[in-house]
Each structure stands twice: as structure tokens, then as C-alpha cells.
């Protein structure tokens with residue numbers, strides 16, 4: 120038997136020790152994880168576990184937050200077809216580890232032959248279904264161009280690498296969640312109606328069940344073309360031909376020229392401050408960033424922390440702030456390339472302080488007495504948001520949408536992706552009440568090549584010039600409320616990220632003059648006190664589906680994945 124020397128023993132011990140360290144690094148999610156579920160190297164939070172996995176793998180491969188964001192956007196188009204998309208649009212807010220900030224507007228545009236009254240009947244009344252379902256409801260998609268632009272400017276890995284995971288998911292299929300099975304079954308009739316030639320979302324043999332494999336071969340082919348040719352793989356050639364052919368089936372307006380001419384736009388983010396934190400958020404075409412900063416300015420003078428989370432004073436103050444801000448939103452916000460949005464005036468702290476001066480603690484301010492503007496009140500809530508931070512500390516906040524769940528329900532034949540119904544986000548009939556008795560805004564009237572107003576509010580918060588939070592949510596007009604309440608839940612009520620996201624929310628949007636509250640958002644005493652002051656409280660289902668990341672004072676990342684959906688935070 121060989122004798123072991125003292126030197127050999129210490130070398131063996133060293134190898135053993137190194138192996139333990141390396142092994143612990145190989146256990147998924149453990150490298151960089153501290154005891155409280157926080158991570159130091161990076162994090163992805165999205166609406167679907169598979170998309171979060173795709174993002175984290177890109178980060179682990181050395182990709183940066185933008186590489187991961189592009190991969191997640193395409194992966195969501197496969198695994199979360201309700202809102203993940205290549206046939207829709209969205210917004211990105213970016214902050215580099217060095218503090219550079221930027222915003223990308225890849226919102227859809229009205230086709231070049233769109234016209235102000237295109238959804239009105241001969242008597243001038245809106246034909247609601249026309250802007251909601253079928254080929255005519257679609258704007259020119261922006262997501263693919265947006266991802267190409269984002270990657271060109273900030274990406275590190277190759278375009279091929281960041282698209283590949285989505286192709287694999289479409290080609291090999293993925294197991295649908297219980298929630299997805301039930302949604303696909305509920306939407307069966309709509310899919311049949313708008314896709315008589317069939318689509319991957321229709322299961323003719325039996326209802327969908329949890330863990331069924333959803334394979335999307337046509338979508339895989341489209342993604343391969345985008346992988347090979349970049350934006351030309353979507354806006355030109357076979358995919359563009361398929362979109363135009365699909366449009367012709369239902370009087371849709373999108374032409375080859377519209378597709379070729381679509382370009383996303385880099386815009387200067389909206390910035391503001393709140394209790395010493397810096398808010399970086401989306402400018403118009405979103406109304407969200409302006410409204411978010413207005414809300415924060417409106418409540419900043421008041422001691423929310425002392426009053427407590429969802430206490431009667433806190434709720435009353437926020438409702439009154441929202442009433443005023445949503446009236447402004449309805450009147451003044453639209454596509455800045457077509458309409459002079461008075462951003463500086465709306466973001467003047469004195470202006471918002473003044474707006475709050477008519478608020479009276481003893482009784483609700485009737486919305487009819489708040490300066491009446493115009494509002495488009497029929498926004499859909501099925502959008503999706505994801506937040507990403509990489510090892511260097513670069514952060515991406517993207518909200519992306521088809522508008523309604525599964526958009527227009529039209530799946531482009533031969534190309535396998537859903538088209539948006541974003542045209543419904545325009546004011547279909549400016550100056551007259553819509554189906555809810557609300558009035559549509561001139562700023563957001565339909566015009567050729569114009570972008571429809573959005574509420575999407577992807578945002579990033581800084582503290583002491585360093586990254587603090589990445590946050591956003593779906594939810595139509597409730598998006599602004601949910602992002603706002605998540606931010607104050609952390610800053611004022613000192614909640615950890617997950618609690619701030621999960622906390623029950625409430626919402627007021629000027630018109631209708633009602634406070635919408637999730638079940639258990641307000642306790643019975645608070646509800647009684649508010650009712651006595653004239654507030655109408657209406658209980659409703661989930662508000663928002665926030666996916667957010669918080670950087671702790673120890674430099675670790677905490678995820679907040681909304682329990683209202685299948686959302687997942689993965690760090691490493």
C-alpha cells in the first residue's frame with residue numbers, strides 16, 4: 120500500500136474543498152444566493168416560469184440584461200401567448216450599471232389607411248366589436264423592431280443566441296400550466312371563429328389539461344426567419360406576406376409598406392423624485408410615466424408611513440390624487456409625435472400640489488367637479504411585464520402587450536403568431552361618450568401612422584444614484600395604480616419586494632367615480648369610514664400582476680413575482 124505524505128494529504132484536502140465550492144456553484148440558483156432568498160449575480164422576474172428560466176440562462180452564459188430581455192420577450196411570445204408577443208408592441212426602460220438611462224417606444228402604430236371614424240357606424244356610433252376582434256383591430260406590430268433596436272444598441276451575445284431558446288420552446292413544445300389550460304379552453308370559440316383553418320391553440324380532440332404539450336411549428340419557422348434576417352425576417356418577405364394575406368381575410372388595413380416603414384423610437388425617459396428616490400419611467404406614448412410621477416408628487420407632502428398601509432387616510436388621499444391625475448391623463452395624453460403633450464406642466468410639483476388643494480378630508484370630491492377632460496375608459500388589462508438585472512447591475516424594465524388577452528384572436532396563418540387588437544386603445548369616438556358613458560380624447564384620436572395611448576409604466580427607481588428597484592405590471596388603466604402602490608409599499612411602508620407585490624390594491628380612475636378594491640384590500644372599518652364620506656367602493660378581482668426586483672442595502676437582489684398569476688422570480 121502506498122504511504123500518504125503530509126503534502127499529499129493537504130493537496131487532497133484542498134481539492135476536496137475546491138470541489139465542494141464548485142459543486143455548490145453547480146446547484147441551480149445557489150451560487151450567489153444568501154440565506155434569505157436573495158441573489159447577488161442577477162435576476163429575472165416574468166409572467167411565466169419558462170420565460171424566467173430562459174432569461175436566467177442567458178445571464179449565466181454571460182449575456183447582459185438586454186440580451187436576457189430580448190430572449191424573454193421572444194420566449195413569452197411562445198409560452199405566454201395571452202400577452203407575450205411578436206404581433207404586438209411595448210415599452211422598455213433601461214438603466215446601465217453606470218447610470219445611463221434610456222427608453223424605447225416599440226408601441227404599435229395605426230396603419231397608413233387608418234382614419235378617425237373607422238370604427239363608427241353610419242349614424243356615428245362606435246361598432247365596438249370592430250376595434251376589438253378580427254383583422255381590423257390590429258395596429259402595425261412593433262415588438263420585433265423594438266427587440267432588434269434594443270439588441271443592436273446594448274446587446275452583448277449574438278442575435279442568434281438570444282432567439283434560440285424561443286425557437287426551441289416553439290419547436291419542442293412546453294407544458295402548459297393549469298391556468299393556461301383553462302384560458303385556452305375558455306377562448307376555444309373565439310379561436311375557432313377567427314381561425315377557421317386551425318391554429319396550435321385549438322385542441323379538437325379534447326379540452327386542454329395542465330401539463331399538455333403546446334407545440335407551435337409555424338411560430339418556430341417565423342422565429343427562425345427573424346433569427347436569420349433580423350427585422351427583415353418579420354417586416355419583409357414570407358412573414359410580411361402572411362400578415363398582409365391574413366389582413367385581407369377580414370378587411371384588415373396593414374399593408375407591406377406599413378410593415379416596412381415601422382420603426383421603434385428611442386425616447387428620453389420621464390424622471391422625477393419621491394422622498395429622495397429618483398423615478399425613471401416611460402414617457403408618452405405612454406401616459407403611465409407622467410401619471411406615476413404626478414401621483415408621487417401629489418402624495419409626497421403627506422405622512423403615509425405614519426398613517427399606515429391601506430388605512431382610511433392613506434386610501435382617501437391616494438383616491439383623491441388618482442381622481443385628479445386620471446382626469447389629466449384623459450385630457451392631455453397622446454402620441455407626442457402627433458400631439459403636444461404638456462409634460463413639463465404636468466410634472467411641475469407646484470401644479471400637482473395645486474391640484475390637491477381642492478381636496479377636502481371630510482367628503483369625497485365628486486369627479487364631476489374635477490376639471491372634465493376626455494377619457495378612453497375601456498382599456499384591457501391583459502398585458503405582461505418583466506424585470507431583469509444582470510451581474511454588472513444593468514437593469515431592464517419591459518411591459519409588452521397584444522392589448523386584450525390573445526389580442527385580436529387572429530393567428531397569422533402560416534406564421535403562427537397572434538395579432539394585437541391595440542387599435543382599441545385609441546379614442547374610437549373623440550368628443551362623445553363611449554359605451555361606458557365616458558368621453559374619448561382628441562389627443563388620442565385615430566390617425567394614420569399614429570401610436571395609440573398606453574398606460575404601460577415600465578419603471579426603474581434609483582436611490583443615492585444607484586439602482587434600487589425595477590418594476591412594472593399589466594392591468595390597462597390599473598397599471599399606473601399598481602406600479603405606484605408597489606413603489607410606496609417599499610418606500611413608505613418598508614415592505615420587502617414580494618410583500619409589496621402581493622399586497623392587495625385599490626384603484627380610482629376619475630371616471631367612473633368608483634373606488635375599485637381587491638377583496639381584503641380594505642378592512643371593514645376603513646370601508647365604512649370611506650363610505651360615510653361619500654366614496655363608492657366596488658370589490659373586484661385581482662388588480663395588476665407586478666413583476667419587480669429590489670436591490671437591498673446589502674447589494675443583493677430580491678424578487679417580487681405576482682402570486683395572482685404563474686409569475687416566477689429566478690435569481691442566481
Ligand code: GLY
Nearest residue numbers: 522573574575595
Ligand atoms: N393595452 C394596454 C396599454 O397599452 O395600456
